[in-house]
Amino acid sequence: MSETPNNLASYIWSLADLLRGDFKQSQYGRIILPFTLLRRLECVLEATKADVLVAADKVAAMSIPEEAEEKMLLRAAGLSFFNTSKMDLSKLGGDGYRG
DSSP states (O other): OOOOHHHHHHHHHHHHHHTTTTSOGGGIIIIIHHHHHHHHHHHHHGGGHHHHHHHHHHHHHSOOOHHHHHHHHHHHHTSSOOOOOSOOTTTTTSTTOOO
16 A cells, blocks of 8 residues: 555545444544554554663653753654653553553
């Protein structure tokens, strides 16, 4: 599949159609699409997630300015954004989640 915006949008809507039995069509924009975006971001971050979590633990133990913390975490992620949550969508709603 070519990753052009139109093809990607069509693909996302086709996935949303698979869930029609669980959600009303009017709920797609409020429920399905945000979770699709969250999952995509999670996939992008997956390769460096462990490194970011280790860096986050180290940063938490330090007494440094927030800007320095952010730079360290960005370096660990290798991207222009990061996520320090230990949760991911595969654990959402499962028995492993303990708030």
